[in-house]
Amino acid sequence: MKVLFSGSSYEYELIKEQWLASVEQIAKRGVFVGGPPVASFENAYAAYIGSKHGIGVGNGTDALILTLKALGVGPGDEVITVANTFIATVEAIHHTGAVPVLVDCDPDTFLIDLEQVKARVTERTKAVIAVHLYGQMVDLESFAAWAEERNIHVIEDSAQAAGAVLRGKKAGSLGTAGCFSFYPDKNLGALGDGGGVTTSNDDLAVRIKQLRNHGGEIKYQHEVPGFNSRLDPIQAAALELKLAYLDEWSAIRRNIAAMYEHYLGDCTSIRLPSSRGDESHVFHLYVVRIDGDGRERVRKQLQKQGVLTAIQYPEPIHLTKAFSHLNCAQGDFPNAEQAAGEILSLPMNITVKEEEVAGIAGIITGCLGTIGV
Ligand SMILES: Cc1ncc(COP(=O)(O)O)c(C=O)c1O
Secondary structure: OOOOOHHHHHHHHHHHHHHHHHHHHHHOOOOOOHEEEEEHHHHHHHHHHHHHHOEOOOHHHHHHHHHHHHOOOOOEEEEEOOOOOOOOHHHHHHHHHEEEEOOEEEOOOOOOOOHHHHOOOOEEEEEEEEEHHHOOOOOHHHHHHHHHHOOOOOEEEEEOOOEEEEOEEOOOOOOOOEEEEEEOOOOOOOOOOOOEEEOOOOOHHHHHHHHHHHOOOOOOOOOOOOOOOOHHHHHHHHHHHHOHHHHHHHHHHHHHHHHHHHHHEEOOEEEEEEEOOOOOOOOOOOOOOOOOHHHHHHHHHHHHHHHHOOOOOOHHHHHHOHHHHHHHOOOOOOHHHHHHHHHEEEEEOOOHHHHHHHHHHHHHHHHHHOOOO
């Protein structure tokens, strides 16, 4: 058995002909930066998310950096986020000169604990980055109002949650801004790096558009010191073609998650993701928990049989060397630390078949040896 961890090559086959035709058109037009494919994708994505503006940028990390900078976040400010995220969330805060303030996650959903966020707010808090981790949305409804009363911006790190919907609202439409990564393996992935910001705030949209393009929307008119972080037109063309499939692909991912539940539901030695019973989860990753030395045994056995897995992520941010200067210690965020020791991402992409899920479940239960009654 060989089970792919990523479905991006398969996805490419679905858009290949149309995308190659777009690349030809771009080459004929001779506009290799910006141009109609970028504007067209930006409009389509903003409409899909339910935001007024969509702004293409170079990658998801830049989406966060440019959003923070456009909001005026800088030295002397604090930005609160969760200890168990991909490092880019915290790198973005760091590169603005602001101080990242970490909080723990909920032990069941792995999502940021918003009560802890409230407790860590100071007069220096400018923003909170809520990470919709693994494809499941943080329930921001009442928190967003709480934060707005205090002039604190809520930024949704939606890198892993393109297409997720909670009570009719898409990830990226709830806060001041939504930041997306279109890295190839994401639920909406480009054929290289890409990123985007969604917002309904007109001023913020203008500032981000300036910052991504050397500080000005018009060539050689530099309003502020900016960056070079634009979404490439050949990536925008691929993204718009894939956007048409996104809801169908989210349904396939949910169906694969249901298959894992069916085949692994009786295994008492493994904890399956808590989907909270809501419709929001788009299962960017399917992350189970196995404690003790079970995780390593399962991982090795799966690998031996051609099934690749991953640990996302092996260290919470406060225990990485990169952020040792935050002076946090082991034990500060017990839920995030415990999760890092137990989590295992099983194959989750649109190519995964029922017999593969059954096979993976068989290997896992065989290895752990404890199937419940
Ligand atoms: C939660 C989260 N935030 C930010 C990023 C950064 O995106 P990119 O790799 O496109 O810079 C990622 C990408 O993996 C991510 O998973």
